[in-house]
Amino acid sequence: MVRPVVVSVEDVSKRFVIRKEKSLKERVVNRRRSSVHKEDFWALRDVNLEISSGATVGLIGPNGSGKSTLLKLISGIMQPTQGSVQLRGRLAALLELGAGFHPDLTGRENVYINASILGLSKQEIDRHFDAIVDFSGIEQFIDTQVKFYSSGMYVRLAFAVAVHVDPDILLVDEVLAVGDEPFQRKCLERIRTFQSDGRTIVLVTHGLDQVAEFCDRAVVLESGRVIADGTAREGLKKLRADFEATRQEEASRANDELGATPAKANFTGIALRTASGKDEGPNPTIPSGSPLVVAMETKTDGRVEDGVLGVSITTPLGLTLYSTTTTMLGSAPLRLEGTQQFLFDLSSLPLTPGEYAVRTTLTTSGGSELHTVPVAGEFSVDGAESSRGPIAVETVFRAF
Numbered sequence: 001m002v003r004p005v006v007v008s009v010e011d012v013s014k015r016f017v018i019r020k021e022k023s024l025k026e027r028v029v030n031r032r033r034s035s036v037h038k039e040d041f042w043a044l045r046d047v048n049l050e051i052s053s054g055a056t057v058g059l060i061g062p063n064g065s066g067k068s069t070l071l072k073l074i075s076g077i078m079q080p081t082q083g084s085v086q087l088r089g090r091l092a093a094l095l096e097l098g099a100g101f102h103p104d105l106t107g108r109e110n111v112y113i114n115a116s117i118l119g120l121s122k123q124e125i126d127r128h129f130d131a132i133v134d135f136s137g138i139e140q141f142i143d144t145q146v147k148f149y150s151s152g153m154y155v156r157l158a159f160a161v162a163v164h165v166d167p168d169i170l171l172v173d174e175v176l177a178v179g180d181e182p183f184q185r186k187c188l189e190r191i192r193t194f195q196s197d198g199r200t201i202v203l204v205t206h207g208l209d210q211v212a213e214f215c216d217r218a219v220v221l222e223s224g225r226v227i228a229d230g231t232a233r234e235g236l237k238k239l240r241a242d243f244e245a246t247r248q249e250e251a252s253r254a255n256d257e258l259g260a261t262p263a264k265a266n267f268t269g270i271a272l273r274t275a276s277g278k279d280e281g282p283n284p285t286i287p288s289g290s291p292l293v294v295a296m297e298t299k300t301d302g303r304v305e306d307g308v309l310g311v312s313i314t315t316p317l318g319l320t321l322y323s324t325t326t327t328m329l330g331s332a333p334l335r336l337e338g339t340q341q342f343l344f345d346l347s348s349l350p351l352t353p354g355e356y357a358v359r360t361t362l363t364t365s366g367g368s369e370l371h372t373v374p375v376a377g378e379f380s381v382d383g384a385e386s387s388r389g390p391i392a393v394e395t396v397f398r399a400f
């Protein structure tokens with residue numbers, strides 16, 4: 001079934017003008033000119049996005065990549081500098097704290113104003129009012145001015161309004177994270193109900209587990225551009241790889257700043273071998289409980305006297321299921337020099353059917369990182385599905 005497009009973002013760019021105070025010297029030299037520099041800053045560049053009805057989309061990316069700005073453009077509280085945004089259906093948005101509610105008005109007054117902006121009549125709001133207050137759990141404070149609310153109370157009321165106005169499209173910015181655990185769970189349950197009702201949800205979050213759990217699509221932003229748009233798994237993989245690359249760059253910059261010249265040791269090849277002993281290409285499939293060999297080649301410029309190799313099995317989203325190192329296995333520190341080969345022979349992997357990844361690490365015995373490959377290989381485990389969770393346990397059921 002082809003689902004209609006309900007959010008269409010076409011060639012959208014957003015420019016902010018940033019004002020920077022001039023230094024005292026600049027002001028003295030240029031006395032007649034204004035005391036501020038103005039600079040253009042493009043928070044979004046050429047963004048194209050079509051979201052179909054019923055989709056749950058996660059907008060992810062590093063800090064400052066433009067996620068909240070994109071959500072504000074979709075919600076209409078901000079206009080694009082270039083391009084256009086089109087919507088079909090009633091929209092409710094939970095944006096950054098402070099947007100939407102008037103601080104000097106009470107919770108009750110804000111519920112009426114907010115819900116009427118979102119398209120409900122006075123009678124409809126009267127009908128939903130008790131349910132909204134009940135969902136928010138802040139009945140005691142409903143006649144208090146919202147400027148005295150804690151951020152969690154604020155979000156509770158805002159979320160309660162948003163989900164009671166019967167929206168076709170729900171936009172949620174990171175705000176949910178400020179609610180306490182029981183309230184977050186309640187919100188996520190409500191989001192699940194929204195999904196099964198076939199409503200459209202766009203979620204900005206740094207909670208990558210939430211994206212894995214809820215979203216059928218992930219859009220990755222970086223410096224205002226869409227760098228990946230696909231399944232949640234593809235998006236998360238791309239983002240994690242980027243975070244890892246940034247982390248490694250920062251670590252090497254920190255080393256440079258310290259004037260340290262660490263020996264350069266790298267993985268130059270990694271292969272997964274199954275019981276057959278052959279290299280089975282990049283994505284082998286093994287039966288549950290069977291062995292896997294991780295073979296690796298390293299190359300070292302100079303010499304490392306105390307190398308430690310590590311291997312981990314992770315889920316595709318990076319959760320570690322198993323991890324070991326040469327030290328943990330009782331091996332003495334490795335002398336790394338030139339090109340060398342090593343292997344870890346994992347004699348039995350009791351995993352349930354699914355997809356998994358292998359991470360490899362190379363450090364010194366003091367813990368300094370030499371090279372990490374977050375996804376050095378991927379493999380699948382096949383077999384009958386008789387349980388949930390990653391570990392395969394042979395279980396027999398008997399009735400008496």
Ligand SMILES: Nc1ncnc2c1ncn2[C@@H]1O[C@H](COP(=O)(O)OP(=O)(O)OP(=O)(O)O)[C@@H](O)[C@H]1O
Binds near residue numbers: 018063
């Ligand atoms: N009103 C504004 N005026 C000037 N610059 C702004 C404005 N709003 C956002 N920006 C800038 O635009 C960029 C993108 O901001 P945005 O809040 O969309 O990022 P984000 O991906 O949501 O970040 P985070 O993960 O930190 O919430 C940032 O560099 C931010 O400083």
